[in-house]
Each structure stands twice: as structure tokens, then as C-alpha cells.
Amino acid sequence: MAIRSETARKTTREMADDGRPLYSRAKAAMFDRIRSGRWQPGQLIPSEAEIGRELGVSQGTVRKALDSLARERLVVRRQGKGTFVVEHTPEDVLFRFFQIYEDDGSRIIPGSVGVTARTMLADNRQRQRLDLPNGAHVIRIDRLRTRKNRPFMAETIVLPRARFQGLAERRDIPNTLYDLFQQRFGILVARADERLTAVAANKETARDLGLAPGSPLLRIDRVAYALDERPIEWRVSLVHLDGAHYTARLR
Amino acid sequence: MAIRSETARKTTREMADDGRPLYSRAKAAMFDRIRSGRWQPGQLIPSEAEIGRELGVSQGTVRKALDSLARERLVVRRQGKGTFVVEHTPEDVLFRFFQIYEDDGSRIIPGSVGVTARTMLADNRQRQRLDLPNGAHVIRIDRLRTRKNRPFMAETIVLPRARFQGLAERRDIPNTLYDLFQQRFGILVARADERLTAVAANKETARDLGLAPGSPLLRIDRVAYALDERPIEWRVSLVHLDGAHYTARLR
DNA sequence: CAGTGGTCTAGACCACGTG
DNA sequence: ACGTGGTCTAGACCACTGC
Secondary structure (H helix, E strand, O other): OOOOOOOOOOOOHHHOOOOOOHHHHHHHHHHHHHHHOOOOOOOEOOOHHHHHHHHOOOHHHHHHHHHHHHHOOOEEEEOOOEEEEOOOOHHHHHHHHOOEEEOOOOEOOOEEEEEEEEEEEOOHHHHHHHOOOOOOEEEEEEEEEEEOOEEEEEEEEEEEHHHOOOHHHOOOOOOOOHHHHHHHHOOOEEEEEEEEEEEEOOHHHHHHHOOOOOOEEEEEEEEEEEOOOOEEEEEEEEEOOOOEEEEEEEO | OOOOOOOOOOOOHHHOOOOOOHHHHHHHHHHHHHHHOOOOOOOEOOOHHHHHHHHOOOHHHHHHHHHHHHHOOOEEEEOOOEEEEOOOOHHHHHHHHOOEEEOOOOEOOOEEEEEEEEEEEOOHHHHHHHOOOOOOEEEEEEEEEEEOOEEEEEEEEEEEHHHOOOOOOOOOOOOOOHHHHHHHHOOOEEEEEEEEEEEEOOHHHHHHHOOOOOOEEEEEEEEEEEOOOOEEEEEEEEEOOOOEEEEEEEO
């Protein structure tokens, strides 16, 4: 008779005992299904009991793992319906990743004008920001974003060409990009790190935004990361805040 | 024999059935012990089993409530030791509420110079920001904050006098205030909302920071809130960012 | 060693959504 | 009526801390 560990369960590689708690391994296993695309955005995933049987753990352990994934916004739980992989819509992308509000607290729904896109060899800074090898290409998108139909924000977006084949050739580049990333390129923006500084408007930006050169602008330098923790976008926004502000909550 | 509801448990006001789940009421009951000071900052609170007996719920339900309080940073859990009410130290206050970093990613440990404090009648804007009644007084603290011993940030802090009796008369106002608020005035800063804009330096600020007037500055307008959700501090910081930046993470 | 929080399980019942 | 996630309980064992 074969020797069998008392705590033997699923011998799959994904649930191998690496010293971490069971729920942590179950979470990693489910994360992997999402990252790999085996569970697609918007898809209903199996029930807790079903996943528990599949992974060889109890339903309560699956629940703990799913609750954690839900807190990280990778799944959405709906009582009576089931658990779904997140799907980015223009609305919730704006809500999560656009932090500029009117001073009265109301939302700004930005528009886009003057959008241009082109492919180019990545320069040193672009390669550094996007963690790209020498000789890699990038797609560069420039646009002005509007508030009440007036330009108030000049934006430069840099993407690794290899992961966005064909984007530069699209005629219509939409206002919110992250839902496009997810739905057309299978890339989910999981988080973004922003660095904010204040700069003086140069001549070109001042002209584009209808300001005097030297006007103070908020500069937002953002790197967005995909599920696999790889940088997927570098974006610099120069914002003229007149009766508006960037908002952050510290906890 | 008296009629008794099947689900009857503790009849205390704090655990009265208001339609919310048990763990939610248990959490509110424990939050109240912290807010009221019955459980003091830094104090070891009773064990999960003990609290469960006291509130008439199972240990697992207490655990769910405590996990939630721990995520909100109101308690700290230490395996083998127990659960403690959070206590603010200068280090973790700086870590949580000071978001300016060197561009190379290293922390800035700011100093303070030229600190002045005085009491005054609150003006309209101060009353509005701190939700104070007509005729209320405030303590106003002005200071310059230094980076590598050079001033880079001009700060104005406004506090409701009623909750900070005697602060204006202190000779030594420390560099980090929130741990002082907690330890001397019993006020725990639970969260802060920041509004960021870019402004041009006026003459006075330019002089204080050694800049040319008109230099772009990051303006951070912060309102900090106590556990009871009341605004407890209004702070405006004007920052000269040269090789440094404000950092925010979007999830 | 005893006491704490951390993990894991099993099972019951509830609330919600759909057929 | 049925299946889902949400709540709640009880109990077992583990890992860590301090006496």
C-alpha cells in the first residue's frame, strides 16, 4: 500500500503545499485562472462548493479566498447569482482611475479631442518606465481632454507595442482606454501608481490649453500595471485646475 | 413561562436587532468602545472568546468583526499576544499621512522650523472646513517643513480650539502632530481627504522657500477626520517639489 | 505550559435571483 | 422550487508568545 500523507489532498501543482495556508493557495489558484484567461472577464465562475470540490478544500476556505479576491476587485460577488470575474466598463474605469473633481464635489466627465497615435522606437525613459528591452517599440497617443467642452488637460500615453498590436492603426480611439485594453487586448489594469508634481506650462501646452506660458499645471505621471504586475501604460497628464482638484483619501 | 424569541440574545442596547447582521452589530459595539475611550489606544482588548461571551455571539462572529476593524486600522492583531487598539507613533503617522517621496523612491523625513501658534476667531472658510458654529475659535499653526535641512514646504494648520485646549500655549510643538493629538488630546485621526492643485508661489511663500515668485507649487488642502467622523484639522501645504513628488496608488 | 489569534472544517439557516 | 452567496455557529488543530 502506498504511503499517503495524512493531510494529502489535491496533488495538482497549483495546490502543492508550499507552507502557505490553504486559502492562500486556493486564492493563487483562482487568481491564475483569471490571469491566464481560463476564467474570462465578465464570466460567471463555478460556485463555492464546486470550486471546493475541484481544489479539495472546504467551501469555507474557498469563501475566504474569494472574499479576498473581491476586496482586490478581481471578482464581483452577487448574492443569488454567483461570482463573476470583473469586467471594466467606461463608467467604473472613470470612477476608479480618474480622480479629478469639481471643487463643489461633482464629477468631471472628460471628453477627448485632437487624438493622434503613432508607433515609434522606445527611448530610454520610455523603456525604463515600461520595463522594455533595447529596441522595443511603443505606441504613443497624444490627446487633449476636455471639461465642459474646453481643453483643460494635455495627455501623452505610451504603450508597449508588443501587447497592443493594431491599436495605433485604429481610427477611433475611445475616451476611456482601460475598458478597451480589457475587451480588445485582454489586459486588465489592476492598479496604477501616480506621481504628482507642479510644473509651469511651456509654450506648446499653454497654447493647447489656452493659457499664458508659465501657468502652474498639475503634472500626473502614472504607470499602470496589469494582473501579472508588468507595467502596461505610462501616462503623463498636464492639468489646468481652475475650480477643480485632484482628490486623494488617506486611511 | 415567559415568551422568548427563538433568536433572543443580549438585550443590551448596543446589540439590539436593527436588521443588520450580527457581526456588523458586534463591530459597531467594539467601535464604540474605542471611540468612547473605554478601550484606550494601545490597550490589549479582551480575547475573541471573552468578547463573544460578553456580546452573546460566537467567537467566529467576533473574529469577523475584528478582522474588519483591523482592515480599517482601528485595531492591530498579534498572534499569540492578543488584539490591541491602534496607537499612533511618529513613524507610522508619517508613513500613513505624508505622501511625498524623493524621485528615487526613498522616504523624506521632514523637519519643522519657524513654528508659530496662535488662537483666533474662526473666519468663514475655517468654520466651513471644520464644521464649526459662528463665534468658534481656532488654533492656527504656521511652520516651514524642511527636507535635508532646507525649507521646501509652507504649512498652515487650523484646529478647533475647543478640542485642543492648551495646545496653542505649548512651547514645543512636535514635528508630527497626529501622535500628539492621540496621546495628549485623545483624538485619533481616522482618515484624511486631500485636494491637490498647482499654484504659483506668492511673494511671501517664495521668500520663505527661497524661490522666485510665480514658481509652481503643489498645494495640498487636507481635512482630517476623527473617529466620530468630525473634521479635526484643516491643513494647507504649499510644496516646492524639486526631485520629489506626491505619490498616490489607485486600485 | 496555558492563552492568544490563525486556519480549516462541517453544517444549518437566511436572503436574493431566476425559472 | 432551486441554486447562489451571506450569516452564524461549534469545534478541532496549528503557530506564536510569554510565564
